Amino acid sequence: MVKSMLGAKAVLKKGPWTREEDEKLMAYIQQHGHGSWCSLPAKAGLERCGKSCRLRWINYLRPDIKRGNFSLQEDQTIIQLHALLGSRWSAIALHLPKRTDNEIKNHWHTHLKKRLTKMGIDPTTHKPINDAGHGHGANLNHMAQWETARLQAEARLARRSKPRFQINQIGSFSSQPSTARLVFNKITPPPSLPPCLDVLTAWQNSWSSSMTSKSSTPTTITTDENMYAMMLATDDDLKPPTSTLCFPDTISLNYNSIDNSNMTTFGLINDSLLPSPNCTNAALENSAGSLLGDGDDIMEAVEAFRSEVYNCNNSMQGLHNNIEDVLMYGFNNEKSPQQQNQLGVVFNGGEEGSTNFEEKCNTPFYKAFS
DNA sequence: AAAACGTCCAACCGCCACTCC
DNA sequence: CGGAGTGGCGGTTGGACGTTT
Numbered sequence: 105m106v107k108s109m110l111g112a113k114a115v116l117k118k119g120p121w122t123r124e125e126d127e128k129l130m131a132y133i134q135q136h137g138h139g140s141w142c143s144l145p146a147k148a149g150l151e152r153c154g155k156s157c158r159l160r161w162i163n164y165l166r167p168d169i170k171r172g173n174f175s176l177q178e179d180q181t182i183i184q185l186h187a188l189l190g191s192r193w194s195a196i197a198l199h200l201p202k203r204t205d206n207e208i209k210n211h212w213h214t215h216l217k218k219r220l221t222k223m224g225i226d227p228t229t230h231k232p233i234n235d236a237g238h239g240h241g242a243n244l245n246h247m248a249q250w251e252t253a254r255l256q257a258e259a260r261l262a263r264r265s266k267p268r269f270q271i272n273q274i275g276s277f278s279s280q281p282s283t284a285r286l287v288f289n290k291i292t293p294p295p296s297l298p299p300c301l302d303v304l305t306a307w308q309n310s311w312s313s314s315m316t317s318k319s320s321t322p323t324t325i326t327t328d329e330n331m332y333a334m335m336l337a338t339d340d341d342l343k344p345p346t347s348t349l350c351f352p353d354t355i356s357l358n359y360n361s362i363d364n365s366n367m368t369t370f371g372l373i374n375d376s377l378l379p380s381p382n383c384t385n386a387a388l389e390n391s392a393g394s395l396l397g398d399g400d401d402i403m404e405a406v407e408a409f410r411s412e413v414y415n416c417n418n419s420m421q422g423l424h425n426n427i428e429d430v431l432m433y434g435f436n437n438e439k440s441p442q443q444q445n446q447l448g449v450v451f452n453g454g455e456e457g458s459t460n461f462e463e464k465c466n467t468p469f470y471k472a473f474s
Numbered sequence: 475a476a477a478a479c480g481t482c483c484a485a486c487c488g489c490c491a492c493t494c495c
Numbered sequence: 496c497g498g499a500g501t502g503g504c505g506g507t508t509g510g511a512c513g514t515t516t
Contacts, residue, residue: 120510209506
């Protein structure tokens with residue numbers, strides 16, 4: 105008996121799937137559903153273990169899988185979520201429609217991890233390597249901020265230059281990538297922002313809030329588009345995470361001292377493009393022309409921009425701590441005492457001029473983002 | 475041309491959590 | 496309560512493929 109069982113086990117096939125096996129598995133699941141994975145192979149006429157069938161279906165044969173290169177948006181989503189969630193690939197995959205956890209995991213290990221390391225960021229902790237809190241560590245942190253800014257700009261530019269249709273490879277029917285079916289998918293419009301518990305959206309909104317704080321008008325934090333709405337969402341508001349990354353299109357920095365037009369679009373600048381602190385006024389004026397003002401103005405703007413990125417870093421840390429609270433309390437429809445204390449007023453507080461506006465402005469998190 | 479090396483990703487493995495009896 | 500069965504997850508690996516020497 106034992107012998108025959110061992111014998112049966114030895115028959116189970118391993119390794120790459122053949123086209124015939126794929127077809128058998130797909131045909132069976134399309135007709136019957138997968139049911140019990142354990143019993144599926146025998147019913148479908150496959151000499152594989154159930155686990156292998158499950159994996160093949162989930163990671164490759166499922167029709168709703170997007171294949172091909174990861175977009176810059178997806179890259180940044182993964183990086184941000186990894187910073188928040190660690191290597192919980194299945195949780196991260198929830199925020200990347202049509203991507204499998206396995207694919208995201210592979211992409212992380214082969215591309216993103218290396219990229220972060222190259223930038224001087226520890227891919228595990230998402231903190232600068234050798235971070236002593238100042239000096240070199242601060243420089244690396246600075247670089248990280250610029251890299252994030254660069255990614256956002258690239259994503260925006262890519263989106264602008266993209267046609268209204270994109271080609272995705274889905275549902276490849278064999279192991280040969282060349283045989284993948286090509287389909288046209290309409291680009292989905294940026295999702296509206298319901299007050300749902302969406303960590304990523306909150307992260308991005310806080311990012312955009314903090315980055316616009318130097319604009320000529322005071323930063324205001326609207327209620328239903330930000331993390332506070334998310335944090336205070338009722339159970340009814342909790343929806344399955346369907347977020348696709350949506351970068352703010354409107355991030356720009358205007359400095360009254362120079363020009364109110366969009367002279368600078370956030371993300372198009374990085375340290376290598378900014379004038380060095382040693383640059384002379386004459387050189388600045390010469391290179392910038394008369395449009396942007398004199399050298400002092402330009403240098404002032406550059407330094408303001410630099411400090412903007414540093415300030416942003418501090419805000420991000422506060423937000424990170426906050427999101428951890430959400431993860432701990434939010435999914436259970438609970439609010440931590442800290443959240444109730446610090447955020448309730450922010451969300452429920454009125455607009456400027458109303459009775460609790462002042463109270464709202466005094467909350468630590470409002471201060472942090474304004 | 476071919477060997478060495480590097481990259482990528484599908485698939486496997488082991489572990490853990492959950493359910494059922 | 497505890498053991499067996501099952502599903503799901505994350506870490507790791509092996510081999511195909513591309514690039515460099």
